[in-house]
Amino acid sequence: YLYIVPDPTTRLTGLQTGEYDVVHGLPYDMYDQFKEDPNIETIISKEGNQVLIMNNVEGPASDLKMRQAINTALDHEDILMAAMPNEDLFTLDSSYMDRSIESWASDAGSEYYNQNDPEKAKQMLDDMGYDGEEFTILTTRDYTEFYNAGIAIQEQLKQIGMNVTLEVYDWPTMVDKVENNFSEWDAVVNSFSVVSTPPQLLALSPTYAGGVNDDKVGEMMRAIETAPTTEEAREIWDELQLYAWEELLPVIQNGVYHYLYGYGTNVEGLT
Numbered sequence: 639y640l641y642i643v644p645d646p647t648t649r650l651t652g653l654q655t656g657e658y659d660v661v662h663g664l665p666y667d668m669y670d671q672f673k674e675d676p677n678i679e680t681i682i683s684k685e686g687n688q689v690l691i692m693n694n695v696e697g698p699a700s701d702l703k704m705r706q707a708i709n710t711a712l713d714h715e716d717i718l719m720a721a722m723p724n725e726d727l728f729t730l731d732s733s734y735m736d737r738s739i740e741s742w743a744s745d746a747g748s749e750y751y752n753q754n755d756p757e758k759a760k761q762m763l764d765d766m767g768y769d770g771e772e773f774t775i776l777t778t779r780d781y782t783e784f785y786n787a788g789i790a791i792q793e794q795l796k797q798i799g800m801n802v803t804l805e806v807y808d809w810p811t812m813v814d815k816v817e818n819n820f821s822e823w824d825a826v827v828n829s830f831s832v833v834s835t836p837p838q839l840l841a842l843s844p845t846y847a848g849g850v851n852d853d854k855v856g857e858m859m860r861a862i863e864t865a866p867t868t869e870e871a872r873e874i875w876d877e878l879q880l881y882a883w884e885e886l887l888p889v890i891q892n893g894v895y896h897y898l899y900g901y902g903t904n905v906e907g908l909t
Contacts, residue, residue, distance in 0.1 A: 643658075649663065650665060653678060654675065659901060659904070661901070666722040666727055666898065670724060679901050680899065684738065685832065686736065687734070687893070688787065688891075689828060691888070692705050692824070692887060703765075706762065706887060708795065710759040713754040717794070718893050729893055729896070730751075734842070734891070735836060741868055744875060746876040746879040746880040746883070759798045768800070774803045777805075778806060779808075784829075787892060816828075816847050836878065837859045841889045842855055855878065855886070858878040
């Protein structure tokens with residue numbers, strides 16, 4: 639039987655009591671509690687990248703200098719620890735493509751990742767003439783890790799003098815605003831699943847959340863798709879990822895999020 643159990647605590651309790659044999663989506667904040675339980679086996683699976691999507695269409699985040707200042711300020715280890723409070727549950731990584739896709743994983747632009755330099759970020763805001771304009775971040779309690787990351791990001795940006803509002807919605811409402819109401823948000827905490835090739839990346843899509851409307855991105859994606867060899871395609875992708883970190887920042891990557899699965903010790907053969 640497959641049960642839909644929205645509450646994560648109920649899922650965990652059901653696994654502990656033997657009511658459920660296998661659970662998808664154990665709560666991150668209870669990991670330390672159940673990883674020592676002799677009656678539960680856990681699987682930690684890398685699922686994709688947690689990101690802060692920036693509004694490239696309008697508002698303060700549509701200015702590259704603002705995106706660069708925010709990227710300079712953020713401490714991604716602190717953000718991910720807030721979201722998934724154990725180092726087993728996340729990986730700090732700048733690669734847009736997951737490391738498991740070995741032919742595409744790239745370190746290009748890694749020097750721009752996890753800078754954690756609030757003083758430099760403050761100066762960048764001063765240089766661009768930031769005057770306290772409100773900056774709205776969307777998040778949801780439907781995914782606790784998104785909400786907790788949003789709280790951490792809000793606090794870090796307040797520390798560099800930004801006027802940050804965190805608005806919390808249910809998941810469908812948040813998605814609708816991201817896709818259709820660009821005047822109502824500046825950034826949103828979300829995640830992207832692992833994909834097999836760079837042209838599948840939502841982070842560089844021309845249509846997702848207002849899209850990356852950049853001719854160079856489109857040209858380089860087409861060059862990747864039509865490259866005669868994997869090696870040539872990989873070189874183009876390295877160049878494109880560097881360009882994304884240096885000149886675009888359509889998203890600010892927090893890092894790789896892992897997902898928790900649990901099953902009772904009476905279960906055999908689960909893969």
